[in-house]
Amino acid sequence: MSFTTPEWVKDAIFYEIFPDRFAYSKAVPKPRHLEPWDSPPTAHGFKGGDLLGIVEHLDYLQDLGINAIYLTPIFQSTANHRYHTYDYYHVDPLLGGDAAFRTLLHEAHQRGIRIILDGVFNHASRGFFQFNHILENGADSPYLDWFIINGWPLHAYDPQRKPNYEAWWGLHALPKFNINSPEVREFLLGVARYWIGQGIDGWRLDVPGEIKDDNFWREFRRRVKGANPDAYIVGEIWHDARHWLQGDQFDAVMNYLFTKACLSFFVGRDLNPALVSGVGYYPVQPTTAEEFGAAIDHLLGLYLPQVTQAQLNLLDSHDTARFLTLARGDESALRLAMLFMMCYPGAPCIYYGDEIGMEGGKDPDCRRAFPWDERKWNKELLGYVRRCIALRKSHPALRRGEYKTLFAQGGLYAFGRRLLLEGFTEETLLCVFNASQVPWELRVPVQDYLPEGTVLHGAWGEGTAMVQDGHLIGLTVAARTGIVLEVAAPGR
Secondary structure, three states: OOOOOOHHHHHOOEEEEOHHHHOOOOOOOOOOOOOOOOOOOOOOOOOOOOHHHHHOOHHHHHHHOOOEEEEOOOEEEOOOOOOOEEEEEEEOHHHOHHHHHHHHHHHHHHOOOEEEEEEOOOEOOOOOHHHHHHHHHHHHOOOHHHEOEOOOOOOOOOOOOOOOEOEHHHOOOOEEEOOOOHHHHHHHHHHHHHHHHOOOOEEEEOOHHHOOOHHHHHHHHHHHHHHOOOOEEEEOOOOOOHHHOOOOOOOEEEEHHHHHHHHHHHHHHHOOHHHOOOOOOOOOOOOOHHHHHHHHHHHHHHOOHHHHOOOEEEOOOOOOOOHHHHOOOOHHHHHHHHHHHHHOOOEEEEEOOHHHOOOOOOOOHHHOOOOOOHHHOOHHHHHHHHHHHHHHHHOHHHHHOEEEEEEEEOOEEEEEEEEEEOOEEEEEEEEEEEOOOOOEEEEEEOOOOOOOOOEEEEEEOOOEEEEEOOEEEEEEEOOOEEEEEEEOOOOO
16 A cells, blocks of 8 residues: 655654653752652652753663654643643643753754654543533533533542543543544644644554544544654554554554563563553463464564554553563563564664663553662663664664564574665575573574575674575574574675
8 A cells, every 4th residue: 555654763763751750850940749759659649750851861862772752741731641631732831841842852853863742632631621611610611512521510520420421441530522523623633733833753642542533533644744744643552453554544553462472472471460461462471482473473464564664662661561570570581572672673662761670560660760870770781772772773674674484483483684675685684582491503494585505694692604404503592592693795
């Protein structure tokens, strides 16, 4: 199908930031009643992170290799996560307000770092002007059709009674917009267009499947792409998302099917089942390499190539327990999954702090404050993640190449990435992952992929391998590690 997704996303390394918890700046005035930065996060407490704090740590992100940031909501809200929006046209003053965002956008763009914002268009908050107007004026409010009211008086603050208006997941604090109202549609589409006009590079859409109106999302795409054809539109869909990825709605989705496959194979039987129960990708069952390979091949065939190359691949997020905690602290699982994500088609997305070994259970524990005391960092892991990112950046085949599963047996999974340009091969890489507890002597059938006698050198990991009798041989892959081999240039 002839439609394009943003070319820059293929080269993007995203970093997801929960602004209240990443960093705070002394340049942003703070109220007195904040939680201590290092204390366990709570559902309603604020730590005081802000956007200038992010600006002050752009050097850290740039050194890591990040060139795109996904910010969870930043608009005015009474919640620390800011999914309860009451003003869509202004940045929350606790984050530094509009001026701080302009500074962040400018400083990030100066460094070649893109910014995408979180768009919460399914629901607002009780403080949103039109809903508050209904609360104050009842059936006399001229804004009645902005929401779906089922009775009077509104039970907006009575926890003993269900809300008598449509609300997301029946939560009193999240009144659902009436998307059939022309005024509501125009308001939301205007918000989307406005912030693109302010210079943001795209939208991550919160629970877009709750807006069961394809024409709304088609018009959303027209407005956004009309303002910036390179803007990225990525939806939060946890399952098969083909419905939204036909070229008329989103460019991509948060690839939780990828997350699930990584948890199943790289964590496997060590997964903490209590922490995946009730999560959008539940259930997660341990898989063999054969099952993992089949899951990956299915996922790669699910969407059009231009969509697959734009998917937002992730290992965890603000809505899940952290990967390291899901793996019960098994760092080898995180290392394997991180390397695999950097070798896989689509844009990798690192949840803030994963690179230094941050842990956390379900919300709100997965939203801990970033510890800027470097003595608390896993610096070996940080160096590993930095090298993983550098590997992806230095090999075009990992970003744009074709993907082919070559071998899947027991705990060993191998695949090739090959980039073809104008009819000739520019680069070929072989990636081998050993998720088992024992070393594997390399013997991967490649007779249909590489010519006899081909020599490969380590792009990730030491050593040399070659093709003999139709098999790649010559190396042993240590337990719980991965290697990436590059076809040697002539004369090497």
